[in-house]
Every structure is written in C-alpha cells, then in structure tokens.
Amino acid sequence: MAGEGPAWSTDPGPVVRPYALTRGRTRPAHAMRMHSRLLTLPSPAARQVVTPEARRVVQLCRGHGCAVAEIAATLGRPVHVTKILLSDLIDSNVLMIQPAEDGADPTDPNFLGEILAGLRRLPDRAGT
Amino acid sequence: MPVYDDSPTGQAPEPAPTVDAKIVIAGGFGVGKTTLVKSVSEITPLTTEETLTSAGTEVDDLAGIEAKTATTVAMDFGRITLTTPRRQMVLYLYGTPGQERFLFTWDDLSYGAIGAVVLVDTRRLADAFVPVEFFEHRMPFVVAVNEFEGALYRYHPEEVRTALEIPPDVPVRACDARDRHSAAGVLEHLLMHALAVAEGRTHRRSLTATTALGART
Numbered sequence A: 001m002a003g004e005g006p007a008w009s010t011d012p013g014p015v016v017r018p019y020a021l022t023r024g025r026t027r028p029a030h031a032m033r034m035h036s037r038l039l040t041l042p043s044p045a046a047r048q049v050v051t052p053e054a055r056r057v058v059q060l061c062r063g064h065g066c067a068v069a070e071i072a073a074t075l076g077r078p079v080h081v082t083k084i085l086l087s088d089l090i091d092s093n094v095l096m097i098q099p100a101e102d103g104a105d106p107t108d109p110n111f112l113g114e115i116l117a118g119l120r121r122l123p124d125r126a127g128t
Numbered sequence B: 001m002p003v004y005d006d007s008p009t010g011q012a013p014e015p016a017p018t019v020d021a022k023i024v025i026a027g028g029f030g031v032g033k034t035t036l037v038k039s040v041s042e043i044t045p046l047t048t049e050e051t052l053t054s055a056g057t058e059v060d061d062l063a064g065i066e067a068k069t070a071t072t073v074a075m076d077f078g079r080i081t082l083t084t085p086r087r088q089m090v091l092y093l094y095g096t097p098g099q100e101r102f103l104f105t106w107d108d109l110s111y112g113a114i115g116a117v118v119l120v121d122t123r124r125l126a127d128a129f130v131p132v133e134f135f136e137h138r139m140p141f142v143v144a145v146n147e148f149e150g151a152l153y154r155y156h157p158e159e160v161r162t163a164l165e166i167p168p169d170v171p172v173r174a175c176d177a178r179d180r181h182s183a184a185g186v187l188e189h190l191l192m193h194a195l196a197v198a199e200g201r202t203h204r205r206s207l208t209a210t211t212a213l214g215a216r217t
C-alpha cells in the first residue's frame, strides 16, 4: 500500500487530478475488465518508466501479475482512471493483458470443483 | 497486444499459470459486505472507486467529471489464493453496494463471475430486492442472512426466502460475517450451488420455481 496513508478515502479529492494523471486522456484505448490481469513485460521500457505511479504498477505486475481492481486500490485511484494509465503502459510496451486462461470458464463444473476443493483446503478450514 | 519478441531481451515474462475467479458480494449499506470480505481475504480489503454521475449513468469517459454531479462508489476488494494440485488459483471477492443507482457498475463487476452472495440484514430486508433481482437472471447466487444481535427478531432463513420471494433452489442461510469460518462457509455454499447449476442438477434461473411462486408477475 502507498506510504502516504490509506489507499482509500471517502473524499473524492480534487476533480482535476484524473486529468493530470491521464495526461488529458478520457478513455482507455485497450478494453479491460476490473478483474483483467496485467503483466509486466521484460522490456527495457518497463525498467525506464519515470512516474512514481507507473513504477508502482510495474512492481505490482511483475511475476504473476495483478488485477486492474487491485492496482486501482493500491494506487488509490478510481478504476476508470487506472485503466487509462494502464492502457498507456500497454502502448509503451511496459505491460500486457494476460489472455483469458483456458479452463477458467465460470460455468465449467471442473473449474468450479477445483475452486470448491481449494476453499475446503484453506489452512484453517481443513477437517471442518 | 505487444509480442514478447518486441523486447530486445527476447524473453517471455515469467509464465503466469495463475487462474482467476471472482465472486460478487452484494447487499445494502451496512449489511456487512466489508466485514465478510475482511474475514476471508488474505489481504486487508482494498477499496476501489468507480466514477458515476448522479444520473446514475456510466461515466465511460472522464469528460464531464468536473461537473458537480459526479460522485464515486466504493467497492471492496479482497483476494484468496487457493492452491490446487494442478495450478494456483486466485479467488477475488468484490463487495459492492446494492442500491439501484449503482447497478451500472455491476456488469463489469459480475462479468465472468462464478456467482454472487447477496447479504441480507433482516432489519432492512428490502435492500436485498435489487441485488436478488439482478443476479436471478444472470448467475448462480446464494443469500446469506447476516445476524446482528441488535435485531429484535431473529428471522428463520425460510422466512427471509418468503419475504424476498427467493426461488426454492437458491440457498438461503444464516451467517456471521465477522467469523472467518462462517464467511468461508458462505463461499463454499455458493460454490456447491454454482456446481449444481453447472451440472444441471438445479436450475440456473429457476424460471419454473419463480413461475410457481407466481409472485413476480
């Protein structure tokens, strides 16, 4: 979580801020969902991002990546503003959207069975 | 989408076998959504904001946000990592307010979700109507009655079912959102129900049940 306090606030903040963050852009160029997973690419561009926000994103999306909603919450930004920021980073070859995973169909019994088994195996639930 | 080979290093990112799933937790203000997410999440629930105007229309465009009518809706966000023999799975929990004026965010929220939990506070039963109606036609859901000691009368889950006109095949059960076991039990219950729906053992939308009740027409 960001060092300067909680990532959430009941105060929506100054409304000019989103414009500054997104450099005037008002919509994301890449379609993404709240739960879309972003991955940091091993590109030089990813090592050269300058803004603190972009650096944080690069960090969050290393390895297994991070969902849009989680990035937004960590940055303390609205989801929509975050999507624009992420979209820019995709264009700059810093990030990519993880393609939809095979076997993640929410109506597939195997998939659901796997999640159910996983829930039952949670550390402090075993044996209950 | 950038191709891996675009990068001079020519390396693909670390393979991400992580598979995501999500569950929506909906209900009226103060019903215990944040509490439930907190009880089961491995991270402190985070809150994201989505922008909306007082008209309730989606702001897919930031232009116009300077208008005084713009406001934000807070959503809770939690995560549970599940290890299965085959792969790592991450279950995301999204807590969202159930008021009608926030409905527009639910399409994004519920897209690809395996199901929903509608949390109910018996002191404000009516708050559950909108979410019940929304999920009834979209995805498997269960109703969890969060028990507050302050309630004058402890409703039986079946009374809640009747009051909210919930179809017979939709599970309704009591829970304590503050208790990890109880909260995890609600998720487990949802998964069992979603599995039954997926396997055709019960109806997804329960049209026959709804018709039989005859109350929604």
Ligand SMILES: Nc1nc2c(ncn2[C@@H]2O[C@H](COP(=O)(O)OP(=O)(O)O)[C@@H](O)[C@H]2O)c(=O)[nH]1
Binding pocket: B027, B028, B029, B030, B031, B032, B033, B034, B035, B036, B095, B146, B147, B148, B149, B150, B175, B176, B177, B178
């Ligand atoms: N007594 C009791 N209080 C609860 C329970 N669940 C939540 N609360 C309290 O009710 C208040 C509202 O809960 P919260 O999770 O913030 O509701 P939300 O608006 O749906 O996110 C908080 O003060 C909680 O501590 C419960 O099961 N029993």
Ligand SMILES: [Mg+2]
Binding pocket: B033, B034, B035, B076
């Ligand atoms: Mg809350």
